[in-house]
Amino acid sequence: MSESTTSASTSSASSTATSGATAADGDSGGPAAARAASHGERILLDGVTKRYPGQHKAAVDDVTLEIPAGEIVMLVGPSGCGKTTTMKMINRLIEPTGGRILIGDEDVTHKNADDLRRRIGYVIQGAGLFPHYTVGDNIGLVPNLLKWDKSRTRKRVEELLDMVGLDPGQFRDRYPRQLSGGQQQRVGVARALAADPPVLLMDEPFGAVDPITRQRLQDELLRLQEELRKTIVFVTHDFDEAVKLGDRIAILQEGSEVVQYDTPEQILAAPANDFVEGFVGSGAALKQLTLTRVRDVDLHEAAVAKVGGDARSAITKARELGRKWVIVLDEEERPQRWVPVDELEKSGTLGSVTRNLDLEVVNTASTLQDALDQMLTSSHGVVVVTGRRNRYEGVIRVETIMAAMQSMQSAAHRAETVTPTGARS
Ligand SMILES: Nc1ncnc2c1ncn2[C@@H]1O[C@H](COP(=O)(O)OP(=O)(O)O)[C@@H](O)[C@H]1O
Ligand SMILES: [Mg+2]
Numbered sequence: 001m002s003e004s005t006t007s008a009s010t011s012s013a014s015s016t017a018t019s020g021a022t023a024a025d026g027d028s029g030g031p032a033a034a035r036a037a038s039h040g041e042r043i044l045l046d047g048v049t050k051r052y053p054g055q056h057k058a059a060v061d062d063v064t065l066e067i068p069a070g071e072i073v074m075l076v077g078p079s080g081c082g083k084t085t086t087m088k089m090i091n092r093l094i095e096p097t098g099g100r101i102l103i104g105d106e107d108v109t110h111k112n113a114d115d116l117r118r119r120i121g122y123v124i125q126g127a128g129l130f131p132h133y134t135v136g137d138n139i140g141l142v143p144n145l146l147k148w149d150k151s152r153t154r155k156r157v158e159e160l161l162d163m164v165g166l167d168p169g170q171f172r173d174r175y176p177r178q179l180s181g182g183q184q185q186r187v188g189v190a191r192a193l194a195a196d197p198p199v200l201l202m203d204e205p206f207g208a209v210d211p212i213t214r215q216r217l218q219d220e221l222l223r224l225q226e227e228l229r230k231t232i233v234f235v236t237h238d239f240d241e242a243v244k245l246g247d248r249i250a251i252l253q254e255g256s257e258v259v260q261y262d263t264p265e266q267i268l269a270a271p272a273n274d275f276v277e278g279f280v281g282s283g284a285a286l287k288q289l290t291l292t293r294v295r296d297v298d299l300h301e302a303a304v305a306k307v308g309g310d311a312r313s314a315i316t317k318a319r320e321l322g323r324k325w326v327i328v329l330d331e332e333e334r335p336q337r338w339v340p341v342d343e344l345e346k347s348g349t350l351g352s353v354t355r356n357l358d359l360e361v362v363n364t365a366s367t368l369q370d371a372l373d374q375m376l377t378s379s380h381g382v383v384v385v386t387g388r389r390n391r392y393e394g395v396i397r398v399e400t401i402m403a404a405m406q407s408m409q410s411a412a413h414r415a416e417t418v419t420p421t422g423a424r425s
Contacts, residue, residue, distance in 0.1 A: 040231030077252030121192030299394030
């Protein structure tokens with residue numbers, strides 16, 4: 001996770017601190033160059049408030065929060081604490097009754113709401129696709145509003161479907177009801193990205209899909225974000241999701257009070273109060289696993305064989321490594337299935353091999369938590385890792401995960417027992 005997370009723009013407002021929060025690393029000073037290529041824009045909420053007539057308590061009460069350009073900021077908090085209202089004030093689906101909202105350096109509090117929404121992608125639970133529009137027309141909605149010509153919109157729709165992992169030829173002309181929940185959610189993300197807005201608002205987007213689909217969607221969002229560097233505000237009530245996706249997390253309490261705004265590492269190591277502690281839970285050590293990516297650990301080698309290739313070198317490799325199984329890759333180096341060495345010895349060369357759909361695979365962007373989950377259901381004691389274009393990269397062994405956990409636990413322990421002055425408490 002990044003150290004310096006400053007936005008490229010210098011803040012004109014003096015009080016960009018976060019209510020009740022310890023300022024996170026590099027909030028205002030870090031090297032701007034590190035994120036200068038960011039495609040996102042900073043968002044500043046300055047005392048933002050929403051009061052509904054006839055209600056004595058505000059739905060959102062005086063929220064001040066700076067969301068740095070190009071980062072994912074997670075809003076976590078109990079139901080009814082004002083997360084959705086806050087999001088809808090950013091794109092002005094709800095008019096604030098107090099405070100200001102800046103995007104970049106521009107005060108957008110009173111800007112034309114339609115124009116504003118074209119600069120802000122919005123993704124909600126269940127995707128909110130129009131059922132009587134095809135996938136292509138759903139994604140092309142904003143480009144059409146912006147009166148792009150047909151061929152440009154069509155190209156953009158194709159590019160976006162590709163980007164979210166859906167084959168354009170197969171999906172463009174379908175209707176939302178002909179898609180699974182996870183696929184609909186992907187289309188929702190594609191639609192939000194259509195006009196390349198600097199800001200994405202995502203309100204519990206993955207709340208309604210099964211855990212495995214959710215994990216994939218999360219991984220894909222992270223992969224997309226590596227390229228896109230949008231400013232993303234993401235609401236969830238799932239703390240694990242917040243730790244996994246967030247560059248920072250804002251923990252909200254009743255009445256939209258921001259009780260802690262910090263990096264996931266800091267929140268796990270030093271929860272601000274009992275309320276945050278409750279969120280973090282007793283599984284903090286395990287949750288540390290969601291902070292480490294597969295790409296951050298050293299992978300192990302496994303014996304691999306390519307479809308159509310000679311099996312002998314794979315057999316030799318397997319013997320060297322003391323393994324009885326070989327991973328078979330297709331022509332594009334994508335893992336297909338595990339094959340026992342005995343079987344290879346009989347065949348000599350590898351004919352076509354069908355992909356075993358249950359093959360446990362994680363991506364380099366997956367977390368060690370995901371890797372552990374996969375490993376626990378795998379009969380091989382290792383999990384296969386793929387990188388770009390699902391190409392084989394190596395395997396992770398359980399020892400790697402144990403070692404990572406141990407070093408994180410001792411790091412967290414040091415953080416707990418050392419006071420800010422460095423003295424042991
Ligand atoms: N249209 C409305 N009229 C009155 N009160 C509302 C309205 N919408 C939301 N609220 C209240 O505002 C508070 C925050 O709601 P919301 O932002 O939806 O919470 P969250 O998304 O965190 O669950 C809640 O107490 C809710 O009852
Ligand atoms: Mg909500």
